[in-house]
Amino acid sequence: MTFLTGWGRTAPTPATLVTPRTSELAALVTGALPRGLIARGLGRAYGDAAQNAGGVVVDVAGMEARWSIDPGTGVVTASAGMSMHDLMTALVPKGWFVPVTPGTRHVTLGGAVAADVHGKNHHVDSSFGAHLRSLTLITADGTSRTLTPEDDLFWATVGGMGLTGLITEASFACVPIETSRMRVDVERTRDLDHTLELMTATDDGYRYTVAWIDLLARGSRMGRSVLTRGDHARRDELPPGADALAFAPASRLAAPPWAPNGLLNRLTVRAFNEAWYAKSRERTIVQDLAPFFHPLDFVDGWNRVYGSRGFVQYQFVVPSGEEATLRRIVSRLSERGVVSFLTVLKRFGAGTPGMLSFPLPGWTLALDIPAGQAGLAGLLREFDEWVAGAGGRIYLAKDARMRAELLPAMYPRLPEWRKIRESVDPEGVFRSDLARRLSL
Amino acid sequence: MKNALGSVDSVLLLGGRSEIGLAIVERLVRDGARRVVLAARGEAEEAAVRLKNLGAEVCLLDFDAARPETHGEVIDSAVEFAGDLDVVVAAFGVLGDQASYEADPVSAARSMAVNLGGHVSAGLFAARRLREQGHGALVVFSSVAGVRVRRANFVYGAAKAGLDGFAQGLGDALHGSGARVMVVRPGFVVGRMTEGMPPAPMATTPGAVADATVRGLRDGSETVWVPGKLRPIFTLMRALPRSVWRRMPR
Numbered sequence A: 001m002t003f004l005t006g007w008g009r010t011a012p013t014p015a016t017l018v019t020p021r022t023s024e025l026a027a028l029v030t031g032a033l034p035r036g037l038i039a040r041g042l043g044r045a046y047g048d049a050a051q052n053a054g055g056v057v058v059d060v061a062g063m064e065a066r067w068s069i070d071p072g073t074g075v076v077t078a079s080a081g082m083s084m085h086d087l088m089t090a091l092v093p094k095g096w097f098v099p100v101t102p103g104t105r106h107v108t109l110g111g112a113v114a115a116d117v118h119g120k121n122h123h124v125d126s127s128f129g130a131h132l133r134s135l136t137l138i139t140a141d142g143t144s145r146t147l148t149p150e151d152d153l154f155w156a157t158v159g160g161m162g163l164t165g166l167i168t169e170a171s172f173a174c175v176p177i178e179t180s181r182m183r184v185d186v187e188r189t190r191d192l193d194h195t196l197e198l199m200t201a202t203d204d205g206y207r208y209t210v211a212w213i214d215l216l217a218r219g220s221r222m223g224r225s226v227l228t229r230g231d232h233a234r235r236d237e238l239p240p241g242a243d244a245l246a247f248a249p250a251s252r253l254a255a256p257p258w259a260p261n262g263l264l265n266r267l268t269v270r271a272f273n274e275a276w277y278a279k280s281r282e283r284t285i286v287q288d289l290a291p292f293f294h295p296l297d298f299v300d301g302w303n304r305v306y307g308s309r310g311f312v313q314y315q316f317v318v319p320s321g322e323e324a325t326l327r328r329i330v331s332r333l334s335e336r337g338v339v340s341f342l343t344v345l346k347r348f349g350a351g352t353p354g355m356l357s358f359p360l361p362g363w364t365l366a367l368d369i370p371a372g373q374a375g376l377a378g379l380l381r382e383f384d385e386w387v388a389g390a391g392g393r394i395y396l397a398k399d400a401r402m403r404a405e406l407l408p409a410m411y412p413r414l415p416e417w418r419k420i421r422e423s424v425d426p427e428g429v430f431r432s433d434l435a436r437r438l439s440l
Numbered sequence B: 001m002k003n004a005l006g007s008v009d010s011v012l013l014l015g016g017r018s019e020i021g022l023a024i025v026e027r028l029v030r031d032g033a034r035r036v037v038l039a040a041r042g043e044a045e046e047a048a049v050r051l052k053n054l055g056a057e058v059c060l061l062d063f064d065a066a067r068p069e070t071h072g073e074v075i076d077s078a079v080e081f082a083g084d085l086d087v088v089v090a091a092f093g094v095l096g097d098q099a100s101y102e103a104d105p106v107s108a109a110r111s112m113a114v115n116l117g118g119h120v121s122a123g124l125f126a127a128r129r130l131r132e133q134g135h136g137a138l139v140v141f142s143s144v145a146g147v148r149v150r151r152a153n154f155v156y157g158a159a160k161a162g163l164d165g166f167a168q169g170l171g172d173a174l175h176g177s178g179a180r181v182m183v184v185r186p187g188f189v190v191g192r193m194t195e196g197m198p199p200a201p202m203a204t205t206p207g208a209v210a211d212a213t214v215r216g217l218r219d220g221s222e223t224v225w226v227p228g229k230l231r232p233i234f235t236l237m238r239a240l241p242r243s244v245w246r247r248m249p250r
């Protein structure tokens, strides 16, 4: 038995962790009851999505990997266990970039499909599922099926958190790039309204945008932000002689193996926020892909800085027009002095047909909060109600604490998804702690 | 499943009418638990209605601690209703009266069969299930009466001493399985079980015991004393010479 947690390092449970050959998967799946089986990528979901107490967990990231690209179309076919890091290392020097990347490169292709991940380009390019051409899925009966966007099971699997089967391979369309650099505009905003206004007005001028919010700023400065907006740099924007498609992210620093609980407290976070805001004067810079998309990846295991109690990420989306709910939550957070080290605001564009996909057109806010903070459970529960009431939802890939009751309101296509899952996996072979907790 | 902030979804109460047990369940339900099983030897409708009003689904089961051969089935039925058991609270017990036990030895043995024997079978059946699921907590109600057995209530005290040892051993047996045992050692609790008795020093209440239990579950404690100051006090008590201890009035 191996104890597993998500990235937030809360609620560990033991499972039999296996790294099978592809040819062994069918037997493993059909023999997985009573406790069932779930796929695990690189464990970057924050909560319990890739855990299965007392059952089997398949380490897909450890399985053999292959990939190929059609140089004419830029469509890549790759094993589900390959990471975005591996894919970028292979693709960028050839002049291709992944269609969507989350805030870390250390996620697998399977994890990106199962959570239908979004990136800074969601307002223009939607989420990962929009770029998928086909999937290969091992279902509960042990058979391997190839699915395309015409299949209902395809859209039950995109965003389906591993509960329809185990993805072994996926094909997706990449984006051509001239360079491995980003041209980035940095700008500060005064307060939340200014942030929303500026994002609404200027988002469409950039492929990638995000705002970092200083949640500890209060009063008239509540919601003040640093906005970064960028595009892939063109060849002619680089100094002559530069290796335009070089991709070699700086080697990673290791976070200390242990940190005291409470290291990230109101004082330290406030000091950090002040410094960050102060240094982020308006400017345009050209930077590498990695610091623009994955700034946190420079410190290996940064999640340990939260101490032994771990942390939760709270990420919700509310539809456009429901800015009042966003404002209400931000002001309550700021009023309560909730310590969130990284708070990120992003405007979403159109969603995909994924039945349990998270994104919908509107505003998403993501905050990292130490799990030991007093009164946190009640506060977040209150937010859940507001979010559900506004027609919004919580991101399952980040969740570690929500209750089952609000799920149908947040995910109105849940019945449709359940029906498909029921038909393809009547006994519930594919199970996770998340599925148990949320009665999925 | 216990979530990242320590809330649970399901709870089984063995001794489904216990005042302390119900106070714990009520707190867990207020904190989000939705599937509750009350396993009681008598009628528990009233408690069920109260918990339903708080939003829980409640299942009632017959449970007699003195019939160990039925305990496996009780656990199975609870699982059938609730799925994985996140918390199992074993709160049944009889206090009885020392003088009556001495006058009627058969009744003393019967109380022992509930206070110790019943916990052994129910506890082992519950632990088997928790081990299979790879998570969950079994809460066992010991008592300071068992920490050092007193002349004034040695039948009850001996059962609790045995139970405390059993629960610690069971907890060690489950170590590494993902499941665990939490031993709760209350002092004198002013409530239904002690009705009519003059409170001992540092007496506590069912609500306070429940608060401490819920906190212990959240923090992953192995042992909970209520009130907490009984722990250092009993460290001293254990060191008192027999000649003094023997004369403890109650």
Ligand SMILES: Cc1cc2nc3c(=O)[nH]c(=O)nc-3n(C[C@H](O)[C@H](O)[C@H](O)COP(=O)(O)OP(=O)(O)OC[C@H]3O[C@@H](n4cnc5c(N)ncnc54)[C@H](O)[C@@H]3O)c2cc1C
Pocket (backbone or CB within 6 Å): A007, A038, A039, A040, A041, A042, A043, A044, A045, A046, A049, A050, A060, A080, A081, A101, A102, A103, A104, A106, A107, A108, A109, A110, A111, A112, A114, A115, A116, A117, A118, A119, A160, A161, A162, A163, A165, A166, A167, A168, A296, A397, A398, A432
């Ligand atoms: C620093 C950081 C930043 C992040 N930023 C973003 C962001 O900007 N946008 C975003 O959308 N997400 C973001 N995430 C979340 C992350 O992208 C998702 O949780 C993603 O699913 C993690 O992939 P993984 O390979 O680590 O999967 P895991 O965490 O191991 O698993 C996640 C889910 O995917 C399922 N799964 C994994 N592999 C397979 C497979 N082969 N077949 C079937 N199911 C599978 C698992 O069962 C589980 O339900 C971020 C996470 C971190 C830690």
Ligand SMILES: NC(=O)c1ccc[n+]([C@@H]2O[C@H](COP(=O)([O-])OP(=O)(O)OC[C@H]3O[C@@H](n4cnc5c(N)ncnc54)[C@H](OP(=O)(O)O)[C@@H]3O)[C@@H](O)[C@H]2O)c1
Pocket (backbone or CB within 6 Å): B015, B016, B017, B018, B019, B020, B021, B040, B041, B042, B063, B064, B065, B066, B090, B091, B092, B093, B094, B095, B114, B141, B142, B143, B144, B185, B186, B187, B188, B189, B190, B191, B192, B193, B194, B206
């Ligand atoms: N109260 C205290 O001062 C105190 C102090 C330390 C430890 N404890 C322990 O804490 C636990 C909870 O006590 P409490 O205060 O909640 O007392 P309580 O309200 O009297 O609860 C005890 C429960 O056990 C049940 N029970 C007794 N015999 C049973 C049997 N054969 N089968 C099934 N159920 C049986 C009783 O059922 P009925 O309702 O049908 O009678 C009662 O509901 C007990 O283990 C007790 O020993 C209590």
